[in-house]
Amino acid sequence: MVVVDPARLQGPEDTPVELGVLSRDLIIGPTGLVNLSNLDVEQLGAESYLFAMLSTGEYIVVHQPGQMDVKIGDGLRVAVNPDALFVFEKASGQAWY
Numbered sequence: 443m444v445v446v447d448p449a450r451l452q453g454p455e456d457t458p459v460e461l462g463v464l465s466r467d468l469i470i471g472p473t474g475l476v477n478l479s480n481l482d483v484e485q486l487g488a489e490s491y492l493f494a495m496l497s498t499g500e501y502i503v504v505h506q507p508g509q510m511d512v513k514i515g516d517g518l519r520v521a522v523n524p525d526a527l528f529v530f531e532k533a534s535g536q537a538w539y
Contacts, residue, residue: 458532467526474519
């Protein structure tokens with residue numbers, strides 16, 4: 443579960459929303475709540491990009507600083523920085539931030 447500050451939910455009560463997150467705001471670590479399987483890793487010197495699959499079958503990119511010691515097929519856990527989430531009204535796609 444990700445807890446979002448209610449002040450960021452500016453729309454009418456009970457309005458369906460979707461949450462968005464940038465790849466740099468995902469945190470790899472043992473306390474992460476989201477499981478993913480690493481499909482590929484691109485090491486670019488000062489940063490790494492992990493191309494992975496969620497347990498739902500959806501693809502995701504995780505951007506991390508530095509070089510990662512990750513191999514194809516590794517299972518990883520990812521947390522989300524709740525302060526970095528974007529909030530969108532589901533029907534219109536309008537950002538509430």
